Amino acid sequence: MAVTADIVVAGGGVIGTAIAWRAAGAGLDVIVVDPESGDAASQVAAGMLAPVSESLFGEDALLALNLLAVRRFGPFAAELEAATGRDVGLRREGTLAVAYDPGDHAALVRLTAFRRSLGLDAEELDSRECRRLEPFLAPDVRGGFLFAGDWSVDNRRYAGALRQAMQAAGVRTVHDRVTEVRIHGGKVCGVRLAGAGADGPGVGADGAASSADGGIDCATVVIAAGYASGQIAGLPGPLRGVVRPVKGQLLRLRHPTGMPPVLSHTVRAVVRGTDVYLVPRADGEMIVGATSEERGPDRTVTAGAVHDLLRDAMSVLPVTSELALAETCAGLRPGTPDNGPVVGATGIVGLLMATGHYRNGILLSAVTADAAVAFLTGQRPALEWEPFSPRRFMVQAGST
Numbered sequence: 001m002a003v004t005a006d007i008v009v010a011g012g013g014v015i016g017t018a019i020a021w022r023a024a025g026a027g028l029d030v031i032v033v034d035p036e037s038g039d040a041a042s043q044v045a046a047g048m049l050a051p052v053s054e055s056l057f058g059e060d061a062l063l064a065l066n067l068l069a070v071r072r073f074g075p076f077a078a079e080l081e082a083a084t085g086r087d088v089g090l091r092r093e094g095t096l097a098v099a100y101d102p103g104d105h106a107a108l109v110r111l112t113a114f115r116r117s118l119g120l121d122a123e124e125l126d127s128r129e130c131r132r133l134e135p136f137l138a139p140d141v142r143g144g145f146l147f148a149g150d151w152s153v154d155n156r157r158y159a160g161a162l163r164q165a166m167q168a169a170g171v172r173t174v175h176d177r178v179t180e181v182r183i184h185g186g187k188v189c190g191v192r193l194a195g196a197g198a199d200g201p202g203v204g205a206d207g208a209a210s211s212a213d214g215g216i217d218c219a220t221v222v223i224a225a226g227y228a229s230g231q232i233a234g235l236p237g238p239l240r241g242v243v244r245p246v247k248g249q250l251l252r253l254r255h256p257t258g259m260p261p262v263l264s265h266t267v268r269a270v271v272r273g274t275d276v277y278l279v280p281r282a283d284g285e286m287i288v289g290a291t292s293e294e295r296g297p298d299r300t301v302t303a304g305a306v307h308d309l310l311r312d313a314m315s316v317l318p319v320t321s322e323l324a325l326a327e328t329c330a331g332l333r334p335g336t337p338d339n340g341p342v343v344g345a346t347g348i349v350g351l352l353m354a355t356g357h358y359r360n361g362i363l364l365s366a367v368t369a370d371a372a373v374a375f376l377t378g379q380r381p382a383l384e385w386e387p388f389s390p391r392r393f394m395v396q397a398g399s400t
């Protein structure tokens with residue numbers, strides 16, 4: 001007998017699980033299909049909720065969305081913690097952006113002037129004031145800015161809580177991969193799965209089983225498969241090439257037992273022209289990241305990246321050398337041509353995209369879930385989503 005659901009979500013990272021949790025809460029019957037291959041970008045992230053210190057020249061619409069996202073994140077995380085009884089490690093101390101040499105300082109001052117011109121708050125600090133906030137910073141640090149509006153969350157705790165909340169809300173999970181969205185008469189009618197042989201048993205399930213042909217019948221599919229979203233057959237042609245993997249390598253360090261925390265704020269530094277960030281966790285972890293590499297779906301951790309990240313981290317925070325190197329990892333951000341997410345309707349009835357979150361997947365997860373549930377229940381999502389419709393790529397493709 002065929003398995004059926006109201007909605008299939010293709011992808012079980014933070015975007016897919018957040019959508020599934022909220023959609024189930026809205027009374028919908030949801031199945032998440034996820035290969036559980038452990039390569040979700042959200043497992044490798046640093047968990048920065050950083051609309052201010054991640055904003056770049058020319059990304060005004062994305063900044064507006066990210067600001068909405070950080071305002072929404074607190075209540076969403078509180079609800080998640082209440083639903084699961086788990087602490088997701090939200091920190092509100094702000095981000096201290098520092099510069100290493102005079103060229104780095106000039107670049108940081110230019111970028112901060114742009115951010116202030118958009119109405120963002122930034123408190124300028126000289127070298128001594130930076131070290132008053134973070135006593136372990138190197139005396140060479142030229143100065144910096146405190147961005148009080150940027151927070152962080154423990155991405156792995158957060159992802160685990162979302163998964164628990166989603167399951168408690170009745171979402172079924174299928175351990176497989178969506179290979180195709182089935183469409184009939186311009187409407188979604190189901191999905192095909194990779195089936196047996198893809199990842200061990202084709203469909204291992206928490207409360208769900210496969211149909212005889214390895215598919216699921218449903219009228220709505222949400223594509224939330226990160227960098228692999230474009231590999232799913234049945235998407236309109238222009239959307240298949242929109243998301244690409246952008247490799248990020250990062251390090252997880254741990255304080256030795258008994259050593260007090262070496263940082264209280266997230267620190268972002270420009271070191272000889274290169275960006276590095278250091279994100280402290282309450283449990284003694286410190287994340288150092290990240291590279292940004294166009295190498296296709298390659299997740300190799302390289303000696304050079306580990307060297308460069310540690311060198312830059314130690315330039316601004318020499319005590320980094322005393323921490324234990326607990327883990328090195330590489331993830332694949334779902335990048336898009338304009339760095340913005342791809343969320344909304346596609347022109348095929350029942351096919352919704354929720355992908356392409358690039359550097360902001362954790363930050364945007366709550367507002368993406370809100371937007372997806374709005375689309376799924378016939379409501380209007382927040383206005384900030386308008387520039388991020390999948391149609392922007394379809395219009396461009398159609399007009400050339």
Ligand code: GLY
Binds near residue numbers: 289333359
């Ligand atoms: N948001 C941080 C990163 O993508 O590296």
